[in-house]
Amino acid sequence: MSSFTLYNYVLSGNCYKVRLMAALLGVEYDTVAVDFYPGFEHRSEPMLALNPSGTLPILTADDMVLTETQAMLGWLAAKFDPTGRWYPADDPVVSGEVLQWLGVASRLTGSVGAARLHAMLDWPVDGEAVRKDALKELQGFELLLTDRVFAGQTWLVGDHPTIADIACFPYVALSPDAGLEHDGFPAIRNWLYAVRSLPGFVTMPGIHQLHELREGAHG
Amino acid sequence: MSTLPVGLSRDLSAKRVMRATVGGQDLVVWRATNGEISAWDNRCPHRGMALSHGFVRGNTLACLYHGWHYNGAGTCTYIPAHPDLDPPATIRTNRFSVVEQDGVIWVRTDGEAQAPDLPGGLEPLRVFIVAASADQVQCGAAQVPYEGQMADAGAVLHFGAVSVMLLLSPLGDGRTQVTTLASAGLTVAQRSALSRWCEATRRHVEAQQEEAA
Structure with missing residues (x-):
């Protein structure tokens, strides 16, 4: 039985975040394809009735409607991860760190995500300004990840992946779509690789699978 | 161009690929399973695809586009569309000299790379x-x-x-x-x-x- 419904646009990094989390948790769900571009269906009256903010994704389960991506990750982990590893809420410090990264994820969406929409779909924003913001966010992210490298750690919080990693992953990974390459960001590159190596990882256009992890017929 | 750093050894572990640039030269830098490091023009001789999108299979780098494999000498060893073909030795990548010293990866694009002697400590x-x-x-x-x-x-x-x-x-x-x-x-x-x-x-x-x- 399907456990929730995702109103989905395949090229959206935020929609992908939810698909990725569900895949990593092995959760089955239904999708409703929304014509974000060029149809702007997310701003149609039926969609606005469901989500007055006019954004995607939207997650519905029973009578619940979630419209904030980071909240969806928290809900998925709380509901479907009995180990509590993906969303560790017991320790106040750990919990604070996870929630802190969810805020960072929102800033990445607002900067890298906006720069990407401008580059790919000619979104009506100041392209140079959002690109500058996005570069600053990525530099800040690289700095914090480098601290994790110094501490001998791979993941954003603790010693295993959490919703913090999944929340930040898509727009960092997709930044080359906005012309922001990962060349000068070694800590980001290695963390992206770690996320892509997770069992059950799924792809989206712009984020391909790691062929070297598949059983090859040759080599 | 002299010998210049392109990254840190610790940031490129075995079986990993990265893109780098020195003096306008687009490079793919990759480390084979056996630890050997290579720095090449970031271009597949077949269709010009950036090899930095590729992946390591054993001690070869495979292009993401059509899967052609190149060994550490830059020689094409395998073409998936023609599995029985022994690829001609003329199919090779454009290689540059690379050395690792003091935890730094150094590349030179116009001669033998020689890392400078750095102060100790x-x-x-x-x-x-x-x-x-x-x-x-x-x-x-x-x-x-x-x-x-x-x-x-x-x-x-x-x-x-x-x-x-x-x-x-x-x-x-x-x-x-x-x-x-x-x-x-x-x-x-x-x-x-x-x-x-x-x-x-x-x-x-x-x-x-x-x-x-």
Whole structure:
């Protein structure tokens, strides 16, 4: 039985975040394809009735409607991860760190995500300004990840992946779509690789699978 | 072009691929399963695809586009569309000389790479890119205090007991990649603080450029 419904646009990094989390948790769900571009269906009256903010994704389960991506990750982990590893809420410090990264994820969406929409779909924003913001966010992210490298750690919080990693992953990974390459960001590159190596990882256009992890017929 | 750093050994483990640039030359740098490192023109001889999108299979690099495999000598060893074909030896990548020394990966695009002798007691800290020339970074870095202390200007910046050295690689587009070395044996907190000094240096140098523009 399907456990929730995702109103989905395949090229959206935020929609992908939810698909990725569900895949990593092995959760089955239904999708409703929304014509974000060029149809702007997310701003149609039926969609606005469901989500007055006019954004995607939207997650519905029973009578619940979630419209904030980071909240969806928290809900998925709380509901479907009995180990509590993906969303560790017991320790106040750990919990604070996870929630802190969810805020960072929102800033990445607002900067890298906006720069990407401008580059790919000619979104009506100041392209140079959002690109500058996005570069600053990525530099800040690289700095914090480098601290994790110094501490001998791979993941954003603790010693295993959490919703913090999944929340930040898509727009960092997709930044080359906005012309922001990962060349000068070694800590980001290695963390992206770690996320892509997770069992059950799924792809989206712009984020391909790691062929070297598949059983090859040759080599 | 001289021998220039393209990254840190610790940031490229076995079976991993990265893109790098020296002096406008787009490079793929990759490490085979056996640890051997290679630096090539970032272009598949078949269709020109960036090899940095490729993946390592054993001790070969496979292009993501059509899966052609190249060994450490740059020779094509396997073409998936023609599995029984022994590929002609003329199909090869454009290789550059690469050496690893002091935890740094050094590349030279016009001759044999030879890493310089660095002062002792230093180890890699981190790599970052500044939107300014190498000279501007070198001058600007000496003007940024660390823990309230100004450095004595020189090839190595001394902040009391903590030393920092910046290795500068012009990327060829007005930006410079900075490979930072710092005193060996620092605590995590000290390395973290120096990493923030790197960010402060970037901001300082880039602000100087904006003022001048």
